[in-house]
Amino acid sequence: NAGVTQTPKFRILKIGQSMTLQCAQDMNHNYMYWYRQDPGMGLKLIYYSVGAGITDKGEVPNGYNVSRSTTEDFPLRLELAAPSQTSVYFCASSDNSYNSPLHFGNGTRLTVT
Amino acid sequence: RKEVEQDPGPFNVPEGATVAFNCTYSNSASQSFFWYRQDCRKEPKLLMSVYSSGNEDGRFTAQLNRASQYISLLIRDSKLSDSATYLCVVNRGNQGGKLIFGQGTELSVKP
Numbered sequence: 001n002a003g004v005t006q007t008p009k010f011r012i013l014k015i016g017q018s019m020t021l022q023c024a025q026d027m028n029h030n031y032m033y034w035y036r037q038d039p040g041m042g043l044k045l046i047y048y049s050v051g052a053g054i055t056d057k058g059e060v061p062n063g064y065n066v067s068r069s070t071t072e073d074f075p076l077r078l079e080l081a082a083p084s085q086t087s088v089y090f091c092a093s094s095d096n097s098y099n100s101p102l103h104f105g106n107g108t109r110l111t112v113t
Numbered sequence: 114r115k116e117v118e119q120d121p122g123p124f125n126v127p128e129g130a131t132v133a134f135n136c137t138y139s140n141s142a143s144q145s146f147f148w149y150r151q152d153c154r155k156e157p158k159l160l161m162s163v164y165s166s167g168n169e170d171g172r173f174t175a176q177l178n179r180a181s182q183y184i185s186l187l188i189r190d191s192k193l194s195d196s197a198t199y200l201c202v203v204n205r206g207n208q209g210g211k212l213i214f215g216q217g218t219e220l221s222v223k224p
Contacts, residue, residue, distance in 0.1 A: 033212065037154070042119075042200060042216035058211060090156055094212075099145055102202075102212060104156035 002026050006091050006105035013081040013112045021076040021108050023091030031094045032074040033102065034058075034066065036087040043090060049074055081112045114139055117203050119215035127223055130191045134218045136201030137183045146177055148186050149200040151217065157200055160186075191222045 007022045025032065030051045035043040035058075045058030049068040063085060065077040074093075078085060088109050092102040119136045126132050138146075146163035161168065163175040163184050174187040184203075188195055201215035 035214070042117075043157070043214040045211060045213065048211065059213070088154060099162075101147055101159040101162065102149075102157075104158070107154075107156055 004091055004093055004103050004105035006089075006108050008108060009106065010109045011111070013078075013110065015081060015083065015112060017081050018077070018079050019081070019110075021078075021089055021091075021110075023074045023076065023105060024072050025074075025093040025103070026072065027093060027095070027103065028071060029093035029095045029103070030071065031096060031100075032068065033092045033094075034064070034074070034076045035090045035092065036060065036085075037090065038087050046076065046089075078110075083112050086110060086112045115216075116140060116205075117201055117213050117215040119199075119201050119218045121218070122198075123219035123221055125221045125223060126191055128191055128193060130222075131187065131189050132191055132220060133188075134186045134199055134201075134220075135183055136185070136203075136215050137181075138201075138203045138213075139182070140203070140205050141182065143182075143203045143205060145204040145212075146175075146184050147202040148173075148175060148184075149202055149214075151198045151200055160199070188220075191220075193222050193224065196220055196222045 004025045033048045034046040047066040049055045091105040094100040148160040149157040150160045151157040167176045172189045176185045198217040205211040
């Protein structure tokens with residue numbers, strides 16, 4: 001039972017570099033989410049998707065892009081990394097948005113210096 | 114005003130104590146409510162969903178008050194292993210797919 005798999009677990013980026021955080025789920029869930037969590041804070045929604053080909057902005061989308069070409073995968077792209085993007089990133093999925101709980105990946109710890 | 118707001122922590126309680134957390138939400142169209150537990154910045158894990166009639170799971174009781182737009186979590190007979198951050202999660206009922214987290218309330222249970 002893989003559930004939600006995130007890669008990499010850790011990454012250090014220099015300012016201005018770009019990278020893609022990978023997220024895959026094997027539960028055939030329609031809904032997928034990207035959150036970030038800064039130290040001492042709750043999770044902020046970056047982007048979410050209600051199905052393949054459909055994405056929408058969350059609370060803090062600036063500086064990020066997503067795509068959803070398949071049900072399984074929901075990568076998060078950082079184009080020009082900034083120190084303000086230093087955070088822990090969590091990907092999650094659910095089989096619908098209203099009544100189902102979120103299943104989280106283990107997180108990616110990103111530092112931008 | 115934050116969309117989902119929780120009691121500021123931390124809560125420091127002795128083992129065996131009863132502790133209650135509150136969470137308020139601003140979107141009256143919200144339809145689903147959850148409590149999650151997070152240990153040491155690991156991934157959050159579902160503790161329990163919150164239903165209109167209130168629900169109980171062992172030592173944990175969740176209540177929903179739609180009129181006042183708040184939910185609560187009561188933990189009875191606290192254990193050392195209950196030490197964690199408790200996160201309130203609310204969906205934006207009129208914007209399907211947006212599940213919004215509160216900032217979390219930290220609980221520390223001492224011997």
